Amino acid sequence: MVLLENDSFLTELTQLFQKCRTSGSVVITLKKYDGRTKPAPRKGHTESFEPADNKCLIRASDGKKKISTVVSTKEVIKFQMAYSNLLRAHMDGLKKKDKKSKSKKTKATQ
């Protein structure tokens, strides 16, 4: 799992989308993150760690390659804008709903 900076993550995510255009899926996971870098201590040890409250973890994968990034409050505005644009730009293979069917398959000529 590669942990990247926000910008690198967005670049890599773009590449993931481009790679998966012909086959495969892109899976993106979003989770709140409290900044812990060590696994939870077993009983007996006191947790000497201050949980941070202002971060989230974003992971992406195409099934083979895995990337991730941590976004905090300061970066979220910029990241969210770029991220939204990215999603909207790449998730364009879905059906568009129009009342007048323009597709060639459904020709209503009799």
Place this chain on the structure above:
Amino acid sequence: MPYYQTWEEFARAAEKLYLTDPMKVRVVLKYRHCDGNLCVKVTDNAACLQYKTDQAQDVKKIEKLHGKLMRLMVSKETHSGSMEMD
């Protein structure tokens, strides 16, 4: 694991689930360009809410929900166990 039929219900349930326990909830988004569909899942490992779509109009809604939850996650919680003194 139920797939919601309407986006409205899914979005409301997802936000509600997140607010009950922010640390436990994760949002998973799966996009398949070759099949032309998009699945969203919100779970806290006990409850699981899913929404599936192949409509372009839902992309914007899903992306907005993603952004909303992202902002909720990075904002400091004012209720539930805050250490700051007002």
